[in-house]
Amino acid sequence: MSRLYFDHNATTPLCPEAKAAWLEVVDTHWMNPSSPYRAAAAVQVRLEAARAELADLCQVEAERLVFCSGATEANNVVFRHWAQRLPASGRVGLSPVEHPSVLEAAKHYFGERIEYLPVDAAGRVDMAVLEKRLGAGGLAAVSIMAANNETGVLQAWPEAAQLCRRAGVPYHCDASQWVGKQPMTGMGAGHYVSGCAHNFGGPKGVGFLILPSQGDPCRITFGGGQEYGHRAGTEDVAGVLAMLAALRAAKPQATTARDAFIAEITQRVAGTQVLGEGAEHLWNTVALVMPEFSSTRWVRALEKAGCWLSSGSACSTGHASVSHVLLAMGLDAAVAGRVLRVSSGFETSRADWQALAEAFTGAYQSLREADAASPSKVISID
8 A cells, every 4th residue: 555644744754865965975975074184174165065055045144053953952952041141030932832842941941931922813923912022021032933833824933033133132933844845035034043854855863053143152062162162063964964955955835736635625524624724824734623533533544544644743742632732722622632734745746635635535434434333432532
């Protein structure tokens, strides 16, 4: 049975361009870039060329870019740095729909000094409230993501960055789902921006953090002068070059096939709803509220039909708790327990979307038949 992968917001397969770049480095450019001979210097040149290329895409100075292990590390670093530098009484404004690596890091370092900014039914931060809180001097720092990993809904991050700059307040943007899928122009508007390679066809374990152009140095690790003194340790040159190769190869797709799938599935499975309808979304993502049956049962039924997708963030799937993102959007636990996330990739075809619609129809029929055949119908969210 051929498999259809619709969980690209969790991770993506390594694209051919990234694989070729990675293999070239590990085969021929594997030397330590800090070593004092010419072959190693050539590796250093390639690393810095990659940094300059990414910096150009983000419209920032190359010195602001630090390569790291991914967005989870980068997000944690930002909050640790803020905890060391911000006033002891400083409060941090957060969107309640952030990735767990932002929310948990904020809770660890700031505890009760977190202020959750209100979001609408689509999960978008109210910028008028943010402007008011900044104007009142109530926030020492702000973190609002670019695009939500569970729903695909886009935030008005350029406006948030502008408001924070005007107020002289540091702004962090988790751009993990944005990079490689949306235009990166203006990314440097944020003081801190985090991204990772594996969400757009690059390897796992590599990402980047954009730091402010001025201010206190942000030391991630100690023991060497790599990454302009921010992050000690031998650089993952193969990973970095593979990340840049994947970014070059990333070609955002039209929403036509996804939208056709939405139209078809809402007809085939009556009562299906789209989360964040009317809001701007990533071109590859749709979150569906199914009319009946738990998301876990849907995921299992669709896997039997040859389709892989999820019920939300891969960083929380498998836990019994209901998605904090969905609760923040105003859904009750019962409805949130019926949400499925469908996220495609650059290689996903219109035929794949059509096959997924067929699989949904078959899975729905199977689930209804299973319930009808059951001697006693038990309602469960597992």
